[in-house]
Amino acid sequence: MFYGRGAGGGxxxxxxxxxxxxxxxxxxDDSIGHRESDYADREIAPFSAARTKLMIRLQVADKPGVLATIAQAFAAQGVSIQTVRQGGAGNDAELVVVTHAASEKSLAALVKDLSALEIVRKVESVIRVEGAPS
Known part of the structure; x- marks a missing residue:
């Protein structure tokens, strides 16, 4: 037996x-039990098929041809560049690249390819850009 104040009138x-x-x-409904669910049984798409944008910050060698090499890596994975910002002084430069929407699979392969390039000193950060227009 339960007893106590309870939840109250409301x-x-x-x-x-x-x-x-x-x-x-x-x-x-002329039924005696629970109604069937109104929700459809849908297959969940794999995360690799999700389309999203990334902001990738790279520390790269500051020499001619670096931007072209980076652009070739993007093209090889079928990822389009939305914006690029370059800064830095000395032997290194910082590149901040925002992509257009692409599959998660292509973006992951791109980051792996960029990391393997000799001109890329370090992939500083990779941030998913949610809800932004392509």
Whole structure:
């Protein structure tokens, strides 16, 4: 046996009303049990098929041809560049690249390819850009 203060008048009335509505639905449907789900059984797409954008920050060698080599890596994976910003001084430069929307699989392969390039000193950060227009 349960005893104590309980939830109070408002929550109790809401629960009772919910039960009354459920009974009314069962009567209207000529059923005696729970209704079948209204949700469709859908297959979940693999994450590798998701399309998203990335902001990739790279530390690269500051010499001629670096930007062309980086662009070739993007092209090889079929990833389009939306914006590029370059800065830095001395022997190194910082490149910040924002991609257009591409498959997660292509973007992951791109980051791996960029990491393997001799001109890329370090992949500083890879940040997914959500909700931004392509």
């Amino acid at each position: 929550p109790t009335a809401s629960a009772v009303l919910g039960d009354v509505v459920a009974v009314a639905r069962h009567i209207a």
